[in-house]
Amino acid sequence: MGVDMLVDAHCHAHSLNEEVLGRIEDGIIVIAVSEDLESSLKTLELTEKFENIMPFIGIHPWSLEEITQQEIDEVIGLIERRDDVKGIGEVGLDGKRGNREKQMDVFKSFCRLSAEYDLPMNIHARDAWADVLGILRKMDVESAIIHWYNGPLSLLEEMRECGYMITINPAARIQPRHMDVLREAPLDMILTESDGPYEYRGLRLGPDMIEDLVKLIAEVKRMPAKDVEDAIEFNFRRIFR
Ligand SMILES: [Zn+2]
Numbered sequence: 339m340g341v342d343m344l345v346d347a348h349c350h351a352h353s354l355n356e357e358v359l360g361r362i363e364d365g366i367i368v369i370a371v372s373e374d375l376e377s378s379l380k381t382l383e384l385t386e387k388f389e390n391i392m393p394f395i396g397i398h399p400w401s402l403e404e405i406t407q408q409e410i411d412e413v414i415g416l417i418e419r420r421d422d423v424k425g426i427g428e429v430g431l432d433g434k435r436g437n438r439e440k441q442m443d444v445f446k447s448f449c450r451l452s453a454e455y456d457l458p459m460n461i462h463a464r465d466a467w468a469d470v471l472g473i474l475r476k477m478d479v480e481s482a483i484i485h486w487y488n489g490p491l492s493l494l495e496e497m498r499e500c501g502y503m504i505t506i507n508p509a510a511r512i513q514p515r516h517m518d519v520l521r522e523a524p525l526d527m528i529l530t531e532s533d534g535p536y537e538y539r540g541l542r543l544g545p546d547m548i549e550d551l552v553k554l555i556a557e558v559k560r561m562p563a564k565d566v567e568d569a570i571e572f573n574f575r576r577i578f579r
Contacts, residue, residue, distance in 0.1 A: 342567060343367055344552065345574045346532050346545040347505050348428070348460055348485040351381035351393070353535035358544060359388060366390060367574065368545055369483075369531075371428040371460050373398035375409045382422060392578075394425035394460050396448055399432045399441045410444060417451050424578070426452050427460025428485070434465050445470075449477040458577045460485060467493055475500060481577055485531060488515050491522045498527045503573055505531035508547040509538045511554060520558050525569050528555065529577075 344366040351370035359368075370385075371394045372378040378395035385393045397405060397413055417423055429448045431441045452459045458481035463470040467489025474482050484497065487504035497504065506528055510516045520528075530551050534544035552570070556563040 342564075343571045344548045344567065345530050345570050346534075346548050347483055347503075347529035347574065347577075348531035349534045349545055350377070350428075350536075351384055351391075352377055353544065354384060354388075354391065358534075358546070359390075366545055366548060367392065369394055369425065369427075369460060372396055373428060374401045374405060375412050378413055378416060382416075382420065385422060392424045393422065394427040394458075395423055396426045396429040396460075397444060398428045399430055399436055399445070399462055402440050402444060403436055410447075414447060414451065417448075417455065417457070423457065425458040425460055427483070428462050429459065430462035431466035431470055432462060432464050433469075442473075446473065446477065449473060449479050452482075453478045453480070456480070458482065463487075463489065471497060471500075471502075474502065481579065483529060483577065486516070486533060487519050487523075488513075489519075491518065494519075494523050494527070498524065501576075503527050503529050503577060505529045506551065506555065507531055507533055507538075508543060508551045508554075509541060510551070512539060512541065517558075520555065525555075525559055525561075525566065526573065528570065529573055530555070530570055 346368040367390045369392045370381045372381045381393045426448050460483045482502045485505045486507045510520050532543045532545045536543050556566045
């Protein structure tokens with residue numbers, strides 16, 4: 339598949355700068371996600387500086403706790419008006435935190451935009467896995483990444499049939515539940531992610547961990563790392579069809 343290309347399919351734009359990207363140079367393509375209006379604008383700015391960043395904008399379900407309707411409308415306006423937006427995220431539902439009704443409302447608006455403008459979604463679905471999948475299907479979302487999937491293994495096949503992807507995070511090394519997902523999910527629905535700069539049990543996550551994550555996936559799937567890398571790059575291209 340040509341030159342080697344690693345994929346970080348979910349990294350927060352505010353953690354990306356010259357230093358972080360300089361360390362990994364050109365061999366990686368990063369989906370930079372946003373959490374609110376300010377970070378959405380910053381994500382779009384970053385794209386002007388770095389070619390290997392795909393800007394996704396949106397409002398994180400946790401951010402909804404203190405956001406105004408005007409801010410929500412402005413983010414929606416950016417998606418409608420700017421053709422440098424390549425996707426919608428991080429958006430979604432959180433079964434453990436926040437106001438479910440408000441989350442539903444806003445998430446559905448983003449799903450509508452995804453279907454209308456043919457933009458892939460990058461989704462937070464913690465403890466709301468089945469609800470998220472149901473909404474995506476009902477609202478005709480064609481391209482979606484469910485990030486750091488830790489939901490029921492029984493939903494994987496349905497997601498795969500819809501053409502949705504999940505991301506595997508470097509935390510799989512120390513999070514048994516996530517390792518089970520990695521073992522169970524077919525490679526053709528897997529993308530790699532860092533969720534940088536999030537810290538999980540002392541693990542400082544960042545795009546420089548993707549290379550090691552590919553090795554872990556290769557061990558679990560009993561394949562050469564090069565083949566895993568190619569498969570993930572292929573999956574990544576499918577997201578943007
Ligand atoms: Zn995230």
